Amino acid sequence: GNSDDATIEGTFTILDAVNGSGMNGVAVTTSRGETTTTGADGSATVAVSQNGQFSVSLNKDGALDHLLFGPTGLEDFEFVTFMATEFLVQTVTSQLNASPAEGTGLLVVGIDYDNLSPAVGATASVNAAHDSPWVIGGMGRPAFSNTIPNGGMGMVAFPGLLPGAVSVDVIPPQDAECTAFPSGGVMPNAPILANTVTVITYHCR
Numbered sequence: 001g002n003s004d005d006a007t008i009e010g011t012f013t014i015l016d017a018v019n020g021s022g023m024n025g026v027a028v029t030t031s032r033g034e035t036t037t038t039g040a041d042g043s044a045t046v047a048v049s050q051n052g053q054f055s056v057s058l059n060k061d062g063a064l065d066h067l068l069f070g071p072t073g074l075e076d077f078e079f080v081t082f083m084a085t086e087f088l089v090q091t092v093t094s095q096l097n098a099s100p101a102e103g104t105g106l107l108v109v110g111i112d113y114d115n116l117s118p119a120v121g122a123t124a125s126v127n128a129a130h131d132s133p134w135v136i137g138g139m140g141r142p143a144f145s146n147t148i149p150n151g152g153m154g155m156v157a158f159p160g161l162l163p164g165a166v167s168v169d170v171i172p173p174q175d176a177e178c179t180a181f182p183s184g185g186v187m188p189n190a191p192i193l194a195n196t197v198t199v200i201t202y203h204c205r
Contacts, residue, residue, distance in 0.1 A: 007047040009076040010054055010182075012068060014042045017082035023060065026083065031055040043078075050074055053188055058083055064106075065196045073183035080116065081199050082153075089197075092134065092142045093159075100131055100160040105192040107158040109168055110201035111148055111178060118154030119204040121173040123147045128192075131160030148173075165189035170202050178204040 014023045022042025029035040031054070036044040048054035050072055058066040063085045070079070089106070093099060100106070109124040124133070124146050132144045138151035146156050167189050172178040180187035181201040190200050 006050045008050040008072060008074065009045050010048045010056070010072075011043055011045040011076070011078040012038075012056060012058075013078060013080045014038050014044075014058060014083045015080065016042075017084045017088050020082075023063075023083055025060060026063075027059045029057045029059070048072055051183075055191065062086060064089060065193075067191060067193060067196050067198045069188075069190050069198060069200050071180050071183040071185065071188055075182070077182035079182065079201065081110065081201070082155075084197060092136075095142050096132075096134055096144065098131060098134075098159065103194045104160045104162060105194060106197045107161055107166065107168075107190060107192060108155050108197055108199045109158070109170065110155045110181075110199065111170060112154040112201070112203055113176075114203050114205050116154075118148050118152065119173050119176065119178065119202075120148050120150050122176075122178060122202075122204065123171040124156040124158075125169045125171075126158050126161070126166050127169070128161055128164070128166040130158045133158045161192045163192050163194050165191055168200065172204050176204045178202040 014026045026038040028044040038044045056068045111119040111122040133146040135145045136153040137149040181203045
């Protein structure tokens, strides 16, 4: 085929947000229409466009629909993410006494160092109206914040976004640089879908 059809391999490793183990039986569907199911280790490998963007949806009974998104380069990559069950999100929103409007989406901005440790102190913002962002701190406690906490998870969640595309800005920890994963550089505008968790990731060094 022509160069527009050139692909690389993306391995998507889906972890249970509650216990961190691989999630078996997650349907992983690419924007090219190819569907693969994760095995016992929570991983599935699919072809995605090189030097473009990947847009991969995750579906599993009892879990919220997830959309993984990011810019690609020429290298194969592994994208590790947690998949939130409906119960987990209900628990967090009730602990925070929050209730996003029907038909809105949730954007999760992952910010890790290249070794996958959380980029503590990094801050994320989104250029669209949303409810108060939250993070998961030590002991799995949620709190309203848009800064990666010490001892918690390397992610900031932005609930209550209307469907569309949003641009994200990340301020790295002091003396660090953060770029869009996997290709590096700037994160393209991220797609937000109703009743779906969109996940994008930055890596810092």
